Amino acid sequence: MRVACLFILVSFLTAFNDRAAEGARILGSKSHYIVGSALMKALAKRGHEVTVISPFPMKKPLPNYRDITTDIWDATEPITSNMLSFAEKGIFESIKETYRYGHTVTNETLKQPAVVKLLTSNEKFDLIVMEAFMNDAMLGFAHHFNAPCIGMSTFGASKWTTDLVGTPAPPSYVPNPFLAFTDHMSFKERLINTVMGVTEALVVRFIDQPVQSEIYQKAFPDPKPPLSELKKTAVSAVLLNNHFSTSYPRPYVTGMIEVGGMHINRNPKSLPADIQSFMDNATDGVIYFSMGSNIKSKDLPPAKRDAFLNVFSKLKQKVLWKWEDENLPSKPDNVRIQSWWPQDDILAHPNMRVFITHGGLLSTTEALYHGVPVIGIPVFGDQYLNMAKAERGGYGLSVPYLEISEEHLFTAINAMLGDIKYKQNAQVISQRYRDQPQAPLDLAVFWVEYVIRHNGAKHIRTASMDLSFVQYHNLDVLAILLGVPLLVFHLSARFLCRKKSIKPSRNDDRKKRN
Template sequence: MKLFQLIVLLTTIVIIQHTNVEAAKILGVFPTTSKSHYTVGSALMKALAKKGHEVTVISPFPQKKQLKNYHDITTTNVWKAMEPFTSGFLSNINKGPIETILRIYTFGKVLTNSTLTDPAVTKLINSRQHFDLVILEVFMTDAMLGFAHHFNAPCVGISSFGASKWTTDLVGTPAPPSYIPNPFLAFTDHMSFKERLMNTLMSVTESLVLRFVDQPVQIEIYQKNFPDPKPTLNELKKKAVSAVLLNNHFSLSYPRPYVTGMIEVGGMHINRNPNPLPVDIQSFMDNATEGVIYFSMGSNIKSKDLPLDKREAFLNAFSKLKQKVLWKWEDENMPSKPDNVLIQSWWPQNDILAHPNVRIFVTHGGLLSTMEALYHGVPVIGIPIFGDQHLNMAKAERGGYGLTVPYLEISQERLTQAINTILGDKNYKQNAQLISQRYRDQPQNPLDLAVYWVEYVLRHKGAAHIRTASMDLSFVQYHNLDVLAILLGVPVLLAHVLVLMVCRKKSNKPNRYGDDKKRN
């Protein structure tokens, strides 16, 4: 018996030695002023710090309370630089897809430049610090790949909203436009011919903008802010990133192929054990016998900036409800606030959605918000404004767990109709709960999976063995255009030669009628 226990003990020690990694120095770069983007990245960084790694995080959001092994490098310039974008979301609602793409890449240019020129970041670049790994949010900030080369460390990318051309190009994940909908279009994975045509044209347009508009700007920022010697940015994009962690899950999206180095960890920021709510909020929700409607337009869009007619439409619609309403309102006062409405500038969203009395989540349709709603089985009413929000709400309607109210069509009547439809039809709730069951059915907590892959890259010194060979191929080689040219060109050439030979033979054959005429 003692021998058996000794064997078990030794086996356990061996397993631990092979699965653990020594404490590493990790740099996290999460530059956006969008709190939701930071929420995803910080969840991973805090988990790594808790495991004993020493993490340093570049972001505009410093910790309110000092955490063990967690060090902030707080950017300040970025707030002023990004203000024209964050305050102009609602005014750009009428922009077409092309204008939206151009605006988003301009957003990325300003974000990248203001972060890399921030005094705190400049000081870090000029320091002699050492890092074993760089974790970088991939969000139109290619120049920041310079951190990986500058600190001679492997890089793990994080996408806060799933796969896109920005991420797939870093690890060679295929994205055929025949069934992979572009994030800027509200298509499914089953497209008509017209939709496939539009999807392909949009993907081509995005590639051209990336190549001829964004890339030159990012190269200039990269060359200016990181010291020589350094490889070209194109080389870094092909070789620097070991893996990309996606905030997505197939149960919430569509099945699609991924290379080994692209891993779905959707919802890793969701607290599986909700925290207790503040006493006043808990009491408000507990006493809502008819249920609660939670309304938030996310971190980028402020409800207080809604035009007066839109604001009054919400107020009038909410005032007629039996349900109580929690409204994310970024001001201390709300004129004409109904008694059944409780306002606050920021809510513990995940903890609120976990409350059993929540009936509907009125949202902008961002991926984090819809993901949290589905995790807790809450139907949604979406008011998409930009980016992938239209795609997310199109999925909600097709999945039967949500309705869309277009921003330009907001009225008391449309809002009331959408709310009453979901409240009166139990299928919306049942569909949300069904997807919640699928989403929760995972062999491993997404945050644990993300930590595993980060440590995997650390253990294997960048894990070059999972890098796909497609990253070394040109466009012609990747699509086998040279092979197709041979396979199609050689038969065509042979056929052409054969036709020429036959025609020449016919032209050289004597004309018997002409010969008879000469003899006569």
């Protein structure tokens, strides 16, 4: 089947076209690119013509896959220059900055000359695929090209995705991704979780939606429906980078599909010879340390950096450290630095012992697939939630960023190296995660083609998308069920009181007889 699709991912836009290889994908985080490009490459290999607008053009050309390189770094640099600063901010300040990032990326993406050119072209698309991550304005592509839409989340389930297809998220046992709660919450935690959900809904309604609507109005030509209406009708399904075996069981509607880890190599690639030799010769094992693609280790304050160096120098294990600079002062001989590592394949090496991570969903997913325990240093977003899962699951330990010290790090690393239970727990979850009837990437490809085959698959759309808040929560029905008996009781009580007040007394009866 040769079809045309347009793929959008926050700062990430991809297209497949049956008439010509045109389209776009724009990406701000390389980790997001890794997930999205896995799906795009798979679709291209199946004959779909894919064009990608991205800051990360492919080094080797792939048939049916065309890159259009973009640059949005200048606009996002003020926000992403030092992501470690997020750890020092309060939760609401972090949420505010996260939305500011989303607005900036969305606006800059839609202003890119290549994207503007695409919107003024005569391209025809059979499907829009877009990441749902504070970029609702990009739903305009679905209307503009008159094509069905699939959402994709590298973040897992969140309000940005659940609202698109009507998936319920009961605050009693579904923790907010900005909170480090589990699915078993105390009364206090359920209260905080509920308040957080209400706050997030208010932020979306009164802060995010007006900005997204303004961006949408400016970027897409008329005539077009209001963004609030488009959001209810545009999306057919959502692909989630998540899986219940590595998360918590929760309700999903038919159109929300878990394809967590679709980017992971089921057959690990060969490592570069120097890395392979380094790891093969690590008789006491290897520790891999990476803070992800957005957070840079080189931005660590000297005291925290030295704490890591002092601890690593005392270990028998070798260390691979994602360090975004050519020099690392006082680097021990057992530590090797590099600005980017083939993380998935490194984690697959049998000598891997511990992964020190920021706790991002991609990193923790890869670690669990390969059965590697993690030490997490969460900084923002869902990293706190992911590490809460790791600690509860017995395959991870958290070291809060603000509490990083030589003693704290040494204790955590030695606890994990000295207790086999962390490795065993990670391997148990790995076995559960791998036990699937279909590879996640194959499942993702199936649903992309399913939605195309069935012209948007409107038959899987839940009726909840057509209900108001009052109707969805049955508040009108509850009002009747509770209100009518209360009204009857109230009227009955008033009647009895009135009857009692007008009943003649015995003295009145005697006066009448006399």
